[in-house]
Amino acid sequence: MRRLRVVLWVLAVAAVLGFGILLLVNKRAGQGPSSPLAGFTLGGPFTLTGADGKPFSSSSLKGKPHAMFFGFTHCPDVCPTTLARLVKLRKQLGGAPDRPAILFVTVDPERDGPAEVGKYAQLFDSPVIGLTGAPAHVAKVQKQYGIFSQKVPDGSGGYSVDHTSATLLFDANGEFAGTIVPEESDSVALEKMKRIATSG
């Protein structure tokens, strides 16, 4: 009987300690129960070059939900298909409180200067922010955002670029809020856009 009491006391102390540690860890990680991705970080601050040739800082996106797609202007099919779809979905949001900004970041800065990304971004009859930068800067941002790219010879002296096909979504607080992939239906993609548009 005495032995059982000791065991119970030990268990109680362990439970209190454990709970305390859990609270501490949670507080340190800054986790809240609000988002399923809370505590998971992707992205972060960056400075690239806008279509006007001037620096574009991620701080200008503060408080604004945004959809970020990495591609290249010599991409005739997948990239314009993705950007045209994002523009279409944003139009479908109608009067949502905060319609997401759409960013196009080149993974081919050697060929895509500010003028090239700027012209490309203009093709969709709706504002798209075209971004480029020094190859080292772009590579750093790709790493930050988990974006793969690889040049592949096209057999006739030029090259194509294999790249991550997902669009990354960020809410008004700048928190990563998931992806839209080409395989998803428009209705699923629209729900995701709605979610970030009403996150503010």
Add this chain to the structure above:
Amino acid sequence: MLHRFSALGLLAAVAGCSPSIGNPQIEVDSAWVRPSLAGSGASAAYVSIENRGSGDDRLLSVSTDVAGRVTLHASTSEGGIARMRPLPKGLTIPSGETVTLTPGGNHVMLDQVKRPLKPGEQIPLTLSFERSGTRLVQAQVSNGPANQQSAGHGGH
């Protein structure tokens, strides 16, 4: 043995299912081209090719005077990675079938675009087939297939 093979060949010819026997009958429809600004990378063209004939055919190449280089490509998106590869052997158009080039799949890549391609404009495309010769079509410049545009983006 030889007899058996020729008998099979004859049977195939009668049934119309041999690629080298029977005549393809090619019709090209629903052509559209993505808008482009001169010097802004690349554009893509999409067409629908129907073969109403009894023999297979093959789309070998496409040409247009608005682009310096025109190539047939396939896009894929597998494992989260978008890739684009040339189709050096062209595209088979089986008898009795319609092959439609669509965004995210097979497409005609227009590179070195010489002048701006503005929405609503018509761009001539010449398609060369292995057996049917050439077909000239007018492709409408737009951000999506022509039928989808007129249907007001019907959606899913």
